[in-house]
Amino acid sequence: MTESNKASHIQWQPYQIDAAARARLKGHQSTVLWFTGLSGSGKSTVANALEQALLARGVHTYLLDGDNVRHGLCADLGFSAADRSENLRRVAAVADLMVDAGLVVLSAFISPLREQRERIKQMLPPGKFLEIYIATPLEECEKRDVKGLYKKARAGEIQQFTGISDPYEAPEAADLVLNTAEFSLEQSVQLLLDLLLAKAVIAPAAT
Numbered sequence: 001m002t003e004s005n006k007a008s009h010i011q012w013q014p015y016q017i018d019a020a021a022r023a024r025l026k027g028h029q030s031t032v033l034w035f036t037g038l039s040g041s042g043k044s045t046v047a048n049a050l051e052q053a054l055l056a057r058g059v060h061t062y063l064l065d066g067d068n069v070r071h072g073l074c075a076d077l078g079f080s081a082a083d084r085s086e087n088l089r090r091v092a093a094v095a096d097l098m099v100d101a102g103l104v105v106l107s108a109f110i111s112p113l114r115e116q117r118e119r120i121k122q123m124l125p126p127g128k129f130l131e132i133y134i135a136t137p138l139e140e141c142e143k144r145d146v147k148g149l150y151k152k153a154r155a156g157e158i159q160q161f162t163g164i165s166d167p168y169e170a171p172e173a174a175d176l177v178l179n180t181a182e183f184s185l186e187q188s189v190q191l192l193l194d195l196l197l198a199k200a201v202i203a204p205a206a207t
């Protein structure tokens with residue numbers, strides 16, 4: 001840290017427009033739906049389908065996806081525990097800004113460790129973190145092997161691959177658990193819309 005950008009030399013500047021004002025303008029609340037689960041579990045597919053359903057209902061959204069974020073904001077990071085934590089810290093900071101901007105943010109990241117997800121929750125305003133556990137079993141994810149990564153991980157061509165040679169800690173108290181080997185895409189989307197309704201993020205008329 002240079003002398004000129006020390007935290008003690010930087011003061012928070014107050015804004016005149018807050019999240020509540022933006023919610024009134026948009027007609028819905030903001031929140032983060034944090035999708036966690038193994039590679040190939042269905043995070044991206046479910047989040048994309050939900051975003052389409054929300055758009056059709058006039059809800060303002062943004063989807064942050066691990067693969068895409070790692071092309072830009074986090075292009076310098078790999079898959080060590082430290083790099084994954086830094087990846088998720090940056091995404092949580094972006095999600096925090098988007099929540100303040102009034103959006104329903106859909107974040108699809110493996111986010112393998114409980115302490116990483118707890119830290120994300122702490123970085124967001126109280127009540128703005130909904131944990132969605134895509135609980136598709138490893139065997140099903142590996143069978144799908146959408147990108148051929150499990151095959152490479154089993155062959156030792158990819159190190160630290162989640163579920164194979166790196167840990168995944170399942171959430172203990174997720175707001176919603178979806179096993180995409182059991183639920184159709186339509187069922188998952190409906191359950192997510194029901195959750196947003198129950199949490200009063202979107203209004204009944206918008207469902």
Ligand SMILES: Nc1ncnc2c1ncn2[C@@H]1O[C@H](COP(=O)(O)OS(=O)(=O)O)[C@@H](OP(=O)(O)O)[C@H]1O
Pocket residue numbers: 038039040043044065066067070079083084085087088108109110111112147149158159160161162
């Ligand atoms: N070693 C290793 N382990 C897990 N995943 C790997 C790895 N290497 C590359 N990939 C690809 O990167 C995607 C996961 O990135 P994330 O940013 O979501 O991971 S993390 O939350 O920081 O753990 C993940 O995307 P998804 O399949 O959509 O989950 C993979 O395509």
Ligand SMILES: Nc1ncnc2c1ncn2[C@@H]1O[C@H](COP(=O)(O)OP(=O)(O)O)[C@@H](O)[C@H]1O
Pocket residue numbers: 037038039040041042043044045046108134144146180181183184185188
């Ligand atoms: N019921 C379902 N819900 C979501 N995805 C499903 C379902 N059944 C099969 N799939 C398939 O599983 C794969 C999940 O891949 P993806 O969404 O990229 O997972 P992730 O983002 O967790 O890596 C996709 O090819 C998708 O078509």
